[in-house]
Amino acid sequence: MTEGKIRVGFIVGNDADRVIQFNQDALVPVQGNNDADRVLDLCGEGRFDWTRLHIAPSYFRKARRWDTSKIDVLWNMVSDPDQNPETLRIIDRFTGELDIPLINPPQAVRQTRRHLIPGRLAGLESVRTPQTLLLRNPTLDRVRRRTEETGFQFPAILRRTGSHNGEVVGVFDTAAAIEGVYGDRRHEYYLTEFVDVRRLDGLYRKSRFFFIGDDVVVRQHIVADAWNIHGGSSRDYMAKTPHLQDEARQMLVGGFDALPAVTRAALQGIRTRIGLEYCGLDAYIDPDGGILVFEANATMNFQPDFRNPKTQYNRASVAPAVAAVTKLLYAKLGSRATKT
Incomplete structure (x- = not known):
């Protein structure tokens, strides 16, 4: 801790960005990252201080390294494994070489891809998760075979992997109807069962x-x-x-x-x-x-x-967010003290 504050190192990065910004004031791409730093800012300046650690796939090919000697807790903000798989691999190595508590390790982030979530939540009482298929190099025969083997039910929502904010290709009633993406070897897609959750008021x-x-x-x-x-x-x-x-x-x-x-x-x-x-x-x-x-x-x-x-x-x-973040960071700091 520095001056009585917990110092947090926010790890950010993006697969599309190869230039590492060591200047804290420089803009960096944040696609596939979250805004956890803004949540920490809500906590005020009395307890916490933070610095940004920009990581790119080229990090270990560079001579310069981040100085983490004054950091108490690392927080990985690189959160989309579809957009940033390379960066997450580098963060794995980067954090693995450090004895600093880490929030959201890459191996846990990788398990949140859309097609993995139904299996992870299977069997939970009062929880339903529509099935999602990951489509690579999709063809009609492959999609029909996958849907038949898994019991997948149409209609279904089709979206590209790594898409957010309501961005979808569309909702389709049959496997044949998504013919527009068949033969696309450049992109991967998620196909998710559509569940109509309208209430009696139609909303x-x-x-x-x-x-x-x-x-x-x-x-x-x-x-x-x-x-x-x-x-x-x-x-x-x-x-x-x-x-x-x-x-x-x-x-x-x-x-x-x-x-x-x-x-x-x-x-x-x-x-x-x-x-x-x-x-x-x-x-x-x-x-x-x-x-x-x-x-x-x-x-x-x-x-x-x-x-x-x-x-x-x-x-x-x-x-409640401020209280939860504060509790989490002090717990992380406590885990480090226990180790030492």
Whole structure:
């Protein structure tokens, strides 16, 4: 610790970037990284200080190295294994040579690829995760064979690996309908069973949670009239429907402890199975309190902007997030002290 503060080293990087920026003020690409540094900033300057450690696939071919002698905890922000597999391999080596506690080790991040999540969460009570297939060099015969062998059910959502923010190729009713990607050897795709989660009011709902250490933080609850729901698509719809804003406000202000017991248990089960100390979850909570998982990974951003005057209730997520991050970092520091 320096001057009584825990010093955090945030590891960032991207496979597309070969130039390492040792200058803390230089801009670096952050595709496939999260915004955990912005969450730490919410904690104030009294307890924590942080520095950025930019890692690229070329790191070990360079003469210069990062000085980690004053760092107490490392935090890996490189979180998309589809976009940044090379960088994650380098981070594995980089952190493996150091005796410093690490949040989100690369080997755990790799296990959050979309097609692996259903298997990791299999058997959890009150948790449903639609099957996802990873398609490499897809052809009609291969896709038909895979879907038949696995019991995969159409309709299905098709997206490129490494895509986020609601970016999809489309929803398709049959294997033949996705012919536009057949023969594509350049890209890989995820094919995910589509589950229609409309409530009786005809609307779609999505809740975002963050797993931070042992805690679950409610970050967002949004509602829209289209299945591909995200912050942008729901903003206008919710703005003209006050009762939906009230629904979201109630969930954010109530937080994790106000959720039904079955929901809390399901979320904690997911958190344990995922195995990351900082991770986002997008999900649907059904009327019985069960969870349908949309995605779970560390690439999700907390986005502590709160610019929309009609959704200021989202600020209720800050206090539990700050408490969880603080607890996590002190626990990490304690684990280092125990080793020494």
